[in-house]
Amino acid sequence: MTEQFEDFFHKAISQALNWKEGQPPSAIYEALALVCVSEALAKLSEVRKADRDALARLGRRALLQAGGRTDEEAEALALVLPLARRGLAFLAGTAPANGRDGAAIYLTHPGPSELVAMTRGKPDAFGAASVALHVLQCASCAADLSLLERVREPAGISLRAAAADLSPMLSPTEGHSVGTCEALSAEAVLFDGGVLAVYANEPLAVRLVVEGGTTDDMRPGYWSGRVPQDTATLDATLYVGDKTTTWKIRLH
Numbered sequence: 001m002t003e004q005f006e007d008f009f010h011k012a013i014s015q016a017l018n019w020k021e022g023q024p025p026s027a028i029y030e031a032l033a034l035v036c037v038s039e040a041l042a043k044l045s046e047v048r049k050a051d052r053d054a055l056a057r058l059g060r061r062a063l064l065q066a067g068g069r070t071d072e073e074a075e076a077l078a079l080v081l082p083l084a085r086r087g088l089a090f091l092a093g094t095a096p097a098n099g100r101d102g103a104a105i106y107l108t109h110p111g112p113s114e115l116v117a118m119t120r121g122k123p124d125a126f127g128a129a130s131v132a133l134h135v136l137q138c139a140s141c142a143a144d145l146s147l148l149e150r151v152r153e154p155a156g157i158s159l160r161a162a163a164a165d166l167s168p169m170l171s172p173t174e175g176h177s178v179g180t181c182e183a184l185s186a187e188a189v190l191f192d193g194g195v196l197a198v199y200a201n202e203p204l205a206v207r208l209v210v211e212g213g214t215t216d217d218m219r220p221g222y223w224s225g226r227v228p229q230d231t232a233t234l235d236a237t238l239y240v241g242d243k244t245t246t247w248k249i250r251l252h
């Protein structure tokens with residue numbers, strides 16, 4: 001996943017560095033927004049220092065001159081500029097405290113598809129930057145992001161899984177069912193030691209987010225992790241593919 005990101009991040013940087021006076025600065029803003037994604041993937045230090053410095057210089061200049069001529073332009077820039085500024089701050093090693101600069105941070109935990117989309121700079125550089133800023137301040141999303149490579153390409157999973165040294169999927173017959181989510185066609189199964197697994201009917205990316213929980217494994221149609229045991233009911237958020245829902249799971 002990161003290899004792909006590096007490819008288009010480098011392309012975005014060279015497009016920005018080829019910017020000529022008089023051209024719209026959108027390529028510069030986009031490259032700066034992708035710096036946020038690069039930071040979330042811990043890949044920023046892999047960019048040549050000369051390129052980082054050149055982009056920072058160019059970015060500083062573009063941001064100083066930023067301003068929309070029409071209300072519509074100004075409105076679009078209000079979203080774009082704080083994200084570009086945050087990217088510039090990462091380049092300069094002076095990222096401000098979260099929330100102080102008006103950057104639109106993704107407020108909920110992004111679903112697995114959104115996390116993977118972020119690593120591809122989608123839906124666009126700024127949407128990806130917004131998710132990246134969430135990941136940078138959310139340990140649970142950061143941890144899950146590193147596990148997501150396996151569910152990226154469902155068709156390629158069997159090869160990947162065979163090649164990688166993965167612990168086997170938990171068999172639902174070895175635990176006991178603690179609930180089904182009708183809306184997203186998934187079942188939760190509890191195992192000894194506070195391990196919970198979620199099985200979906202479709203081979204889509206599955207993610208369960210629970211306060212105080214951690215993810216062990218994610219595969220198409222499957223998620224497993226550890227959940228707090230001191231509570232009778234878990235307030236979970238379930239993601240299956242592009243869909244999401246809240247889910248109360250009764251453990252005891």
Ligand SMILES: [Zn+2]
Pocket residue numbers: 108109110134135138139140141142
């Ligand atoms: Zn999160």
